[in-house]
Amino acid sequence: MINPIYTKPKTIAQLQHLFQENKQLPSIQLHNFFTTEEYSHINSVISTARFTHTQKPLLYSYSTTKTQKEIIPYLKEIKKISQQIIQHKLIKINIQIPQIIQLGHKDYTLLNDKNLQPQGYDIIFDLTDNWQPEFGGNLTYTNSNNQSFTITSKPNTLTIVERSDLFQKYIEYINHYAQKNKRYILMLSS
Amino acid sequence: MFSSSPLTTLKSSQTPFPHFIIKNFLPQQQAIQLFKALQHEQFELKQSDLFLFYQTNDLISSTNPVLQQFRVYLASKQFTTQLTLLTKIKLKPNIIDMSGTIYTDTNYLLPHDDQLQGRKIAYIYYLSTLQKNDGGALALYHSKNNQPTKITKRIQPTFNTLLLFPVTNTSFHEVEEVITKTQRIAISGWFHD
Numbered sequence: 001m002i003n004p005i006y007t008k009p010k011t012i013a014q015l016q017h018l019f020q021e022n023k024q025l026p027s028i029q030l031h032n033f034f035t036t037e038e039y040s041h042i043n044s045v046i047s048t049a050r051f052t053h054t055q056k057p058l059l060y061s062y063s064t065t066k067t068q069k070e071i072i073p074y075l076k077e078i079k080k081i082s083q084q085i086i087q088h089k090l091i092k093i094n095i096q097i098p099q100i101i102q103l104g105h106k107d108y109t110l111l112n113d114k115n116l117q118p119q120g121y122d123i124i125f126d127l128t129d130n131w132q133p134e135f136g137g138n139l140t141y142t143n144s145n146n147q148s149f150t151i152t153s154k155p156n157t158l159t160i161v162e163r164s165d166l167f168q169k170y171i172e173y174i175n176h177y178a179q180k181n182k183r184y185i186l187m188l189s190s
Numbered sequence: 191m192f193s194s195s196p197l198t199t200l201k202s203s204q205t206p207f208p209h210f211i212i213k214n215f216l217p218q219q220q221a222i223q224l225f226k227a228l229q230h231e232q233f234e235l236k237q238s239d240l241f242l243f244y245q246t247n248d249l250i251s252s253t254n255p256v257l258q259q260f261r262v263y264l265a266s267k268q269f270t271t272q273l274t275l276l277t278k279i280k281l282k283p284n285i286i287d288m289s290g291t292i293y294t295d296t297n298y299l300l301p302h303d304d305q306l307q308g309r310k311i312a313y314i315y316y317l318s319t320l321q322k323n324d325g326g327a328l329a330l331y332h333s334k335n336n337q338p339t340k341i342t343k344r345i346q347p348t349f350n351t352l353l354l355f356p357v358t359n360t361s362f363h364e365v366e367e368v369i370t371k372t373q374r375i376a377i378s379g380w381f382h383d
Contacts, residue, residue, distance in 0.1 A: 057301040057331060057338040057362065106367070108300060111239045136296070140239070170239040175296040176325075176369045 001038050002077050015085045025149050026162040033158040043127050045070045046184050051102045060109040063102040082123050082160050092190035099187040108173040120190040122161040127184035128153045135178035141167045192263035197272040206332040206342045209355035221350040225317045227256035228290045243297040246290040261288050279310050287379035294373055299365035301338050309357045309380040316347040318375040325369035331362035338362035347374050
């Protein structure tokens with residue numbers, strides 16, 4: 001189901017090493033993660049799901065949907081390879097309740113001192129097609145020293161981030177150039 | 191020297207939170223002078239999760255005499271006393287934050303309440319006019335349990351208009367994204383106690 005290259009022990013060993021290279025924010029991106037056919041399937045399930053817009057103006061504005069049964073096997077694969085790369089069991093991650101987010105023009109998430117995320121992992125699968133960086137909507141990790149790491153959108157890409165409590169994440173405001181385009185993110189966090 | 195009409199007869203708008211809109215705040219010629227003076231200041235791009243826009247340093251450090259005179263006027267005992275009479279909020283004269291801001295296409299400032307120690311009254315003096323289809327409105331939020339719920343008023347920037355509102359735990363507002371090439375130019379800041 002996943003790109004065969006990511007099933008080879010030699011590749012996994014390389015990914016484990018690369019993951020630890022960024023000492024401040026250990027992270028890695030796996031492009032072309034699922035095979036083309038599988039990616040098309042999961043993409044069609046998510047992009048045709050019924051999303052409901054939700055907003056707390058001081059925290060976020062985006063749309064969410066309930067978990068589709070069809071995506072559970074994909075989430076199992078995502079969790080399995082993530083555990084291999086980080087070399088930890090992700091006990092706190094429940095694949096039955098991923099965050100499935102759709103973002104369009106005017107959507108965002110904000111940092112909030114009263115809503116800090118503790119140390120943990122973010123496993124993010126990007127299902128966004130035809131996105132341009134100038135639309136905004138980039139995922140950014142930042143700390144109090146204004147150091148930041150930005151993850152731009154790329155379809156069929158799995159991103160694994162080991163989040164220290166010093167780094168918090170937000171999704172940049174999406175501007176009007178996005179027009180009707182939507183970002184789709186599937187996220188498992190601990 | 192700067193001058194404006196007396197503020198004491200102004201009526202505030204109360205919803206969703208108290209604010210004052212003063213049209214034609216300065217004589218037209220003074221407003222144009224101020225606009226021209228601001229063009230010579232250095233603007234720096236400011237970017238975070240909350241905002242994207244261009245801003246000058248605090249204009250207290252500006253060497254431009256027109257900007258300095260405007261700052262002295264707004265911070266003066268004469269002006270802050272009028273503001274206190276108008277709002278019943280005690281202010282310290284000569285203590286004021288002031289910077290120039292420019293919002294260009296795609297720039298924004300997401301919801302917040304402006305609360306920071308000492309800030310009592312926020313002000314925005316507009317030096318450009320934007321129509322509804324340009325974006326850039328100041329959007330005011332209705333709030334419930336000290337949390338913003340929805341936008342209930344939008345104020346489009348109009349040249350030579352001063353907007354004032356007391357900073358409270360319900361003064362939630364945002365600057366909506368500018369969506370054309372028309373720049374939203376203003377001088378803004380806070381009066382302190």
